[in-house]
Amino acid sequence: MTVFARIIAGEIPADKVYEDDRCVAFRDIDPKAPVHVLVVPRKPLVSVAEAGEEDAELLGHLLLVAARVAREQGLDERGYRLVTNVGVDGGQTVGHLHIHVLGGRPMGWPPG
Numbered sequence: 753m754t755v756f757a758r759i760i761a762g763e764i765p766a767d768k769v770y771e772d773d774r775c776v777a778f779r780d781i782d783p784k785a786p787v788h789v790l791v792v793p794r795k796p797l798v799s800v801a802e803a804g805e806e807d808a809e810l811l812g813h814l815l816l817v818a819a820r821v822a823r824e825q826g827l828d829e830r831g832y833r834l835v836t837n838v839g840v841d842g843g844q845t846v847g848h849l850h851i852h853v854l855g856g857r858p859m860g861w862p863p864g
């Protein structure tokens with residue numbers, strides 16, 4: 753069971769900013785920007801690489817929730833970055849799909 757599954761199950765605490773029947777959004781424990789929220793589906797997909805056609809609506813919902821969280825966190829005016837890491841080269845450290853919502857400072861490009 754991943755740490756995100758344990759957060760979703762309520763076994764370990766998290767600073768939640770949004771939740772519904774399909775996903776939970778909570779602040780990253782080790783923030784990489786002034787605002788750093790993770791949007792996590794309740795369905796335990798490992799990453800987008802594992803998602804199928806049956807997950808198309810869920811993936812769209814996660815993006816809409818990410819935009820909603822960004823808006824509610826006051827990031828709309830200056831902008832923000834959405835990231836989903838996949839696998840070793842992608843820098844993924846938790847094997848449960850999540851979208852990073854990062855904002856509150858300018859983001860570099862290309863990413864490291």
Ligand code: 5GP
Pocket residue numbers: 755766767778779780781782783790836837843844845846847
């Ligand atoms: P990844 O590297 O897989 O794209 O992102 C995983 C993120 O989860 C990291 O930014 C890391 O700081 C965060 N994280 C790891 N463990 C916990 C935890 O127990 N609680 C919270 N809120 N975030 C965590």
